[in-house]
Amino acid sequence: MPPEWAPHQCTWISWPHNRDSWPGKFEPVEPVMARFVGVLSATELVRINVLDAAHEAHVRAHLEGVATAANVRFHHFPTNDAWCRDHGAIFVSRAGADAPLLALDFGFNAWGGKYPPFDRDNAIPPQMAEALGVPCRSIDMILEGGSIEVNGAGALMTTENCLLNPNRNPTMGRDGIEAALKANLGVNHVMWLGDGIVGDDTDGHIDDITRFVAEDTVVTMIEGDAGDENHAPLAENRERLDTLRLADGRPLNVVELSMPRPVCFNGDRLPASHANFYIGNQVVIVPVFNDPVDAPNLARLRDLFPGRDVVGIDCTDVVLGLGAFHCLTQQVPAA
Template sequence: MIRMPAEWETHAATWVAWPHNRMDWPGKFAAIPFVFAEIIRHLGRRERVEILVRDAAMEARARGVLDRAGALSANVRFHALPTDRIWLRDSGCCFVRDGDALGAVQWRFNAWAKYDNFQQDAEVAGFMARAAGARGRRAGMVLEGGSIDVNGRGTLLTTEECLLSKVQERNPGLGREGYEKAFAEHLGIRKVIWLGDGIRGDDTHGHVDDLSRFVGERTVVTVVEPRRDDPNHAPLAENLRRLRAATDQDGRPLEVVELPLPGPLTYRGIRLPASYGNFYIANGLVLVPVFNDPNDRVALDLLASLFPDREIVGIYSGDFIWGFGAMHCMTQQQPALAVGE
């Protein structure tokens, strides 16, 4: 039986790739390795961190940065694999429970149906599966991990903008029923909740991990924008309406918690996808992007109330978000296998 665990279930490891593509953060790249070091420093205190690097020279540079940041530990391991970009949530495999074994769903990856340079990233999912000793499952369709979120019990969140739009179309001809069948087959999903549109500035065209996230089997946080003159107001209000009307895999209503957005963040005239919804749940902690915004404290306090047994860590992401991603986009969890489960 296939089951994709929820992100809050115990991890064996978190997978990341060391940043190297300067064009993902033009003019701001110098700060990015140190943001990664801060993230890895926190993760390494709680679980193993598997880091992809191009070669020995990149590993040496990464070790130097991590050492200066106090982030090197026995929990940090390196793997030589070239990548085009570092967004392993999307290029990496989705780890699942396959009976008593670890499974890995290897979706196809085409750089969000937007960029041409993804040939190296297309090899990441298979590499991760092999390195983790997981049972690989080739899905035969394009899907990014950031486009879905699960409660670990059979319910999945996604958006129509990402999967059903003709813009940045991942799988031409594949409709709602086709996706739901694939989710059932590869992830053990029994209920799909379809939201509408994503936030402005998201160049993935509607990833759900900037919008709405499960934080419990029946509890969802969803970002809202109260300012009616903001272009995010109407689509986020519609997503909130859909969630309030939705039920889980057993027909039970969801508990829906509203999460604010930071104020609009722009750089070089471009609206950036700054969202507290892009947090990452790890063993014993939650990493949350913050932006030196008054709503930072509101978001951190709210997430602390939802995760009372975890440390809530704000990671300054004002520079990081220029790459159009944050904590959740860069990480991919590998679940632990419980004895006897």
């Protein structure tokens, strides 16, 4: 599996339409998505799953004058929800193969059966593969793309709270899960963190806490307020990062990002995190929350991505759906 910063042939998204995911606050979501597509489509192709022709016309109206039309393609692949990182195909490259790109169709059960129905989401990967003209392999394992991070050099990072949760693959165990990840994603070293952040209904996806930004470098979220409920799990993950080693024995370079102040809706804490950024070919799009730590976190990411524009887009409304830009995207590597 290539790292996210490797060249893409396109980025795939599923346009938001499920109002239950943004109860009472759906209207602000689509303009944010339009801005996201506008920024990304300026430099790479964006493929968008929509429900049907009427939904395509609706989305086109949101994108008119915002996105680069020549870099947008629509697919009438109906979904249950918008989280393409988790229900979309995961793509791996195969050097020397007749088909250098392979789509992996892992099972999807809506984060442990939390949000039925999810049949349409689970059917998306082979449709993506067919549209691209690449082979697709079905794998008897539940896996969401947001639960894994790869460095493109053999290492994969994930969390125990998610991948060892019995609501995903109760019969596999840690050894079985590691073996399946190595066999299907071409990695040779699995690195485990612990728990995710408060409000994350995915049982602790890695893409809200720690992200590879280079072969030996990660950014990780830190909560400095010892009284905040995110402080202890993030501190424990930070300690683990100091002990983890790459397969060749090298330690990780760890860059800390500060958690924003709590973002809440109707008294519920939402999983607001600057780590849920998306790395495009020429841009890094970062969720921001009108918070004092927005600017310093963006500055740190600019230092880490000197060849890309780092753009912050307010996700205060989007995160009510319990995700942000990384959750809403899936990259397709260049063949």
